Amino acid sequence: MDMETKDKHIRRLVDKYFEGRTSLDEEKELSEYFRGGEVREEFRRFAPLFAFRDACAYRQAMPERKSWTRPKAVRLLVAAAAAAAVVCAVVIPRSFSKDHEAETGVISPACMAENLQRVMELGGNGISSLSAKPAGNAALVTATMADGTVKTYIMTCDDGEGSASFIALNE
Amino acid sequence: MTDENDDKILSQKTGSSVYICRMEGKTLENTLGSIRPRLLFYATRLLHDASQAEDIVQDAVLSFLGSLDKGTEIRNRESFLMRTVRNACLDRIRYGSVRVTVPVEELKSSGPAVQGEREAELSDQVALVARMVEKMPENYRSIFILRDMMGYELSEIAQMMDMKEPAVRKALSRARMQIRETLMEP
Numbered sequence: 001m002d003m004e005t006k007d008k009h010i011r012r013l014v015d016k017y018f019e020g021r022t023s024l025d026e027e028k029e030l031s032e033y034f035r036g037g038e039v040r041e042e043f044r045r046f047a048p049l050f051a052f053r054d055a056c057a058y059r060q061a062m063p064e065r066k067s068w069t070r071p072k073a074v075r076l077l078v079a080a081a082a083a084a085a086v087v088c089a090v091v092i093p094r095s096f097s098k099d100h101e102a103e104t105g106v107i108s109p110a111c112m113a114e115n116l117q118r119v120m121e122l123g124g125n126g127i128s129s130l131s132a133k134p135a136g137n138a139a140l141v142t143a144t145m146a147d148g149t150v151k152t153y154i155m156t157c158d159d160g161e162g163s164a165s166f167i168a169l170n171e
Numbered sequence: 172m173t174d175e176n177d178d179k180i181l182s183q184k185t186g187s188s189v190y191i192c193r194m195e196g197k198t199l200e201n202t203l204g205s206i207r208p209r210l211l212f213y214a215t216r217l218l219h220d221a222s223q224a225e226d227i228v229q230d231a232v233l234s235f236l237g238s239l240d241k242g243t244e245i246r247n248r249e250s251f252l253m254r255t256v257r258n259a260c261l262d263r264i265r266y267g268s269v270r271v272t273v274p275v276e277e278l279k280s281s282g283p284a285v286q287g288e289r290e291a292e293l294s295d296q297v298a299l300v301a302r303m304v305e306k307m308p309e310n311y312r313s314i315f316i317l318r319d320m321m322g323y324e325l326s327e328i329a330q331m332m333d334m335k336e337p338a339v340r341k342a343l344s345r346a347r348m349q350i351r352e353t354l355m356e357p
Contacts, residue, residue: 017347018347018348018351019344020325020340020343020344020347021340021344024322045354045355046351046354047293047296048296048300048354049350049351049354051293051296051297051300052297052300052304053320056216056301056320057319057320058209058212058321147208148205148207148208149211149212150212
């Protein structure tokens with residue numbers, strides 16, 4: 001699809017969305033478009049609405065285990081989540097290597113896995129699954145609890161203190 | 172697992188001593204297990220009080236089991252439960268026992284630092300959307316939550332809210348347009 005056709009398609013979907021006439025699949029397509037980060041100027045005003053939808057959406061009981069998104073898109077999601085956040089921070093010790101982070105400015109998969117493992121240990125049987133999306137030197141973590149509720153956290157790392165903080169967004 | 176155990180588990184889950192037809196025990200357990208998180212999400216979004224939301228969901232489940240026990244035919248269990256939860260939430264809101272607005276400004280100031288001017292601006296705008304949703308009339312807010320945050324079909328929302336589908340569509344459009352108009356302001 002060329003740019004002009006795509007713009008026309010998105011314009012039509014946006015109009016349908018505000019008329020309440022989009023299907024769930026079309027709304028998913030719009031969310032993916034806005035999440036992608038390459039949003040045309042004329043649609044940019046609506047990005048906060050779709051970011052809000054993303055940040056506050058109900059997650060199914062068993063989310064996909066680990067999905068990786070481009071950092072740019074995830075930064076927008078984290079910004080969105082931060083704005084709607086109810087904050088409850090938990091700090092846990094962090095001992096992983098910072099080489100990857102120092103080189104790329106992004107949490108490495110190994111670092112995330114180690115942190116998630118620690119959360120699983122702290123949560124005991126209360127947590128049934130965890131997934132994470134990297135966002136620069138932070139990550140958006142989704143935890144599915146044993147009772148089926150879903151909690152979302154922003155995980156940030158403090159190099160100076162050697163600790164990782166979890167900020168709850170929906171508690 | 173025996174039928175007796177099924178009933179026991181269900182009673183523990185719901186806190187109910189209501190007799191449940193043994194043949195239905197497993198199906199009910201599955202139904203409640205899958206719907207309960209959605210009921211909690213919905214009630215929490217309407218009330219902004221997790222503790223009261225828990226109470227309301229518990230009462231709704233008991234009411235549901237009570238209805239079954241009396242032999243009431245419930246065709247769509249999820250709609251029944253969602254409607255019961257919504258009505259209970261509305262009662263609490265009407266009687267002023269819950270705070271229905273979220274101090275977004277407070278939350279934003281205590282949130283994590285975001286990187287860059289663009290993200291900060293987006294963060295402000297998302298906070299604005301959150302405020303808009305909080306200020307919506309209750310039926311707009313309910314429909315917006317059920318569709319945009321929970322992904323229900325309009326026909327399902329119509330059942331949950333005792334409305335016709337075209338009326339749901341119209342209310343959803345108005346809810347979204349309210350947000351659009353605010354975002355379009357210079």
